[in-house]
Every structure is written in C-alpha cells, then in structure tokens.
Amino acid sequence: MSEAPAETTSPETALLEIRGLQVAFGGFRAIDGVDLTVGRGELRFLIGPNGAGKTTLIDVITGLTRPTAGSVRFEGRDLAGRREHEIVRLGVGRTFQTSVVFEELTVLENLDLAASFRRPLWSLLRRGRGVSEEVAAALETIGLTPLAHSRAGVLSHGQRQWLEIGMLIVQRPRLLLLDEPVAGMASDERERTGELLTEIARDHTVIVVEHDMDFLRRYASQVTVLHEGKVLMEGSVDEVRADPHVQEIYLGRAREGAEDAVR
Ligand SMILES: Nc1ncnc2c1ncn2[C@@H]1O[C@H](COP(=O)(O)OP(=O)(O)OP(=O)(O)O)[C@@H](O)[C@H]1O
Secondary structure, X not given: OOOOXXXXXXXXXXXXXXEEEEEEXXXXXXXXXXEEEEOOOOEEEEEOOOOOOHHHHHHHXXXXXXXXXXXXXXXXXXXXXXXXXXXXXXXXXXXOOOOOOOOOOEHHHHHHXXXXXXXXXXXXXXXXXXOOHHHHHHHXXXXXXXXXXXXXXXXXXXXXXXXXXXXXXXXXXOEEEEEOOOOOOOHHHHHHHHHHHHHHOOOXXXXXXXXXXXXXXXXXXXXXXXXXXXXXXXXXXXXXXXXXXXXXXXXXXXXXXXXXXOO
C-alpha cells in the first residue's frame, strides 16, 4: 500500500495551518470556520474584541480544547486529538493568563526546572552543577540575570511575565503563544516586553494575543483580527486600523465604554 499523501503545505512555508476550525460550546460557536496560516519566523498578532474567540483558538492549538470540526497542523502534523503535554513536546509553548511560576523558588531554579523538562532523566541527577548554557542565555534574554538568585515571589508583575517567557524559551519551542503579555504592565515594562518579543521572534515563531493598540502600533507587523469566532481580516497594522469593519467593532466597544478604539 502506498504512503499517505504528502502534506498539502510544506513545513518550510507554513509552521501552523488551521483549516475550517469550529469550536462549539453547547449550541454556541466560539470559533466558527477559522482558516489561519502562520509562516515560520513570523511574529503574528491576534486581536479582536472580548469574546471574539482568541483564547479559545490558543486553547485548541495547545490541546486544551477540542475542536468540533476542522484541522490544526503544526509542521505538517495534525494536532487534533493530541494531549496538551504531547503538543508541548512537539514544540508548541504557551503562557497562561494565570501565573505558573513557583514563588518559593529563585528565578534560576524556576528556569532550571522548566529546562529539565527537555532533559533525559539521567541528567536530572546532575543538577546542581552550575547554570546550563541555555538557562544562562534565557536569563540574559529576559533581562533577569541580576535577579537570578532572587525568589520569584518578589518579582514585579512585568518581571514575572518575563520569567514565564524565559521558562518557555528554555523548553525550546518552535511556536510560542502568548496571551496578553503586557496586560497590567506599566509603560516601561510594556516597552521592555515589546523589545523582548521582537528579540524572541528572531529565532521563534510567535503568536501574540493582544488588545493594546499602542502596543500593536509599535511592535506588530502582521495582524489577524478575529470577530465572533471568524477571521474578520488580516493585514498590516495600518491596513487593519484603516479597515471600516475593524473600526466599527472597536468603536462599537468604545461606545459601550471600552477605551481603546482603533485610531
Ligand atoms: N468553556 C466554555 N464554555 C462556554 N462558553 C465558552 C467557554 N470558553 C469560552 N466560551 C465563550 O466563547 C466565546 C469566546 O471566548 P474567548 O475567551 O475565546 O474570547 P476572547 O477573544 O479570548 O475574549 P477576551 O478578550 O475577553 O479574553 C465567548 O463568548 C466565551 O463566553
């Protein structure tokens, strides 16, 4: 018997390919026919008003929620039906809106623990022999080298977010999914996070869910707009901001009291 047909898209061109995705909660379709292609090395922003389906989309990619229909292919492999830890091992990492750092452990210990996830069991016995290269590099990238031996519990909100990003990086994912990484951050922390994302995107593919328009203007290039479970449009930040439909859904929110209209 011949092999299964070759993948429709070369892994060189598309890292992530979502087709005809649907997610229903009871009779309600939170995702309603989404097609999304993200190329290797992209820094893609995902925006949309509350309830648009952004988190649900991330949940499906990472195996937390099962789709009702459609496919999610990562490097040509179908992720549907795979468990969360299996998807992590395939190279997909995500941050959650709730923190996953261990407050009693130091920054370094948190990173080391996250990195140990990839190491063979025998190497865990060698722990305590100093800082591995990848952990040291991650510390530098996230700018927390001076705080390496501080307890994670004393970090500011922004520093904690960077630590979480560092904990992802040491697991060497090829796709990183970040859910509202600058939510609740002060402006200097936002700026540092924007720089961090730009740096990480040099050697990872990154999808960022973000509401903040100022942040998008500064750091986004390609943007996908979700609305009511569908892709409303894709384009550059300028194209998205100029689109009448996008303006309408954001201005609609503005009239309801939301502050961040597309201007
Ligand atoms: N487990 C669930 N059961 C029922 N409905 C759900 C569930 N999870 C999400 N929903 C609904 O699906 C829709 C999409 O939710 P989702 O959290 O994906 O939106 P979002 O774009 O991430 O919004 P926000 O910006 O507010 O986080 C919402 O109407 C939400 O109430």
